[in-house]
Amino acid sequence: MAHNPFPDPAAVLPGEAAMLAAVLADLTDDLPKLVYADWLEERDDPRGPFLRQFTTAARSGGKLPKPKKLSKTWLDLIGVRAVIAVRDLELPMPLAPDEFLRDARPALTFTSKKTKDTPLPVGASKFGGEPDVPAKFRWPRYEYGGPLAFLAQFNLAELSASPVARELPPSGLLSVFYARSGDAFDNSDKGGWKVYHFPALTDLTRQAPPNDSDQRDRSPPCRLTFTERLWLPEGTEFDLDAFHTCYQQSVRHTDLSHLLLGGAEWLQGTPDWAERKKGNRLKNRHLLTLDGDRNAGWSWGDAGLLYFGISVDDLKTGRFDRTLFEFQCY
Secondary structure (H helix, E strand, O other), rough: OOOOOOOOOOOOOOOOHHHHHHHHHHOOHHHHHHHHHHHHHHHHOOOOOOOOHHHHHHHHOOOOOOOOOOOHHHHHHHHHHHHHHHOOOOOOOOOOOOHOOOOEEEEEEEEEEEEEOOOOOOOOOOOOOOOOOEEOOOOEEOOEEOOOOEEEEEHHHHHHHHHHHHHHHOOOOEEEEEEOOOOOOEOOOOOOEEEEOOOOHHHEEOOOOOOOOOOOOOOEEEEEEEEEEEEEOOOOOOOOOHHHHHHHHOOOOOOOOOOEOOOOOOOOOOOOOHHHHEEEEEEEEEEEEOOOOOOOOOOOOOOOOOEEEEEHHHHHHOHHHHHHEEEEOO
């Protein structure tokens, strides 16, 4: 049986991903939500009446309708679960949905499961094993640690079925390499990481690591399963620490994990490159976070994370060769 990378997709109807993407472009704008609700109602989808009632109640401060038998992923992605959670906190002052949805971003979390490379088709999303690369691919090397370790690859055509991945190229393979045996800690350690976009899957073949690569850097192959979710940024402050803690636990999904797009959950503060702005907007943004993974056999220091960022302009033009990097741990 073929592996389903999205077992619980938010968009299930033909053409729905585009409607949902318009909502996710600005969760503080009610008009796309109401248009989406009309679109769902025209197809006799029970999510339509619910979304209309919820959007109206959230804006007016009225009683929120209870979601019944609706997809948890869908409810999370359009901000319903976040609004309900904040309402449940019984904050000492009114908090409009716009206060915490203004900077919300859609994201993909993903989990791994050990498998073998043989049954995985060329170009499948996976951790470890042997990467799928062009025939003339030259394995990247780091001057302080030899060949880079292959970490992960993502099938962008599969991910494009989700409205979350609309910022990524619609096809090809996104592949990540890192100097596991080298001392690559931040953006100054050039060559300690590489991110590639291979546009055509038909040009790829599975390639074994170089003979001089460290055996400890080789991870077992793992297939990936994705979940769409809403990433809510840090920075929403409340007067009482208890409310802030509850908000963190209930709304922000503080479990650190693998994350594609969305935003970073920094362990040791925001690095300089992540704070640079172009006008009133951030110049660079989060692309990928890789947590430790038992199935893949890797960990990053003391419960650390690998962060990969990219400038907004480079993301639009597909310049993944200019990806930024930061390693942080507790």
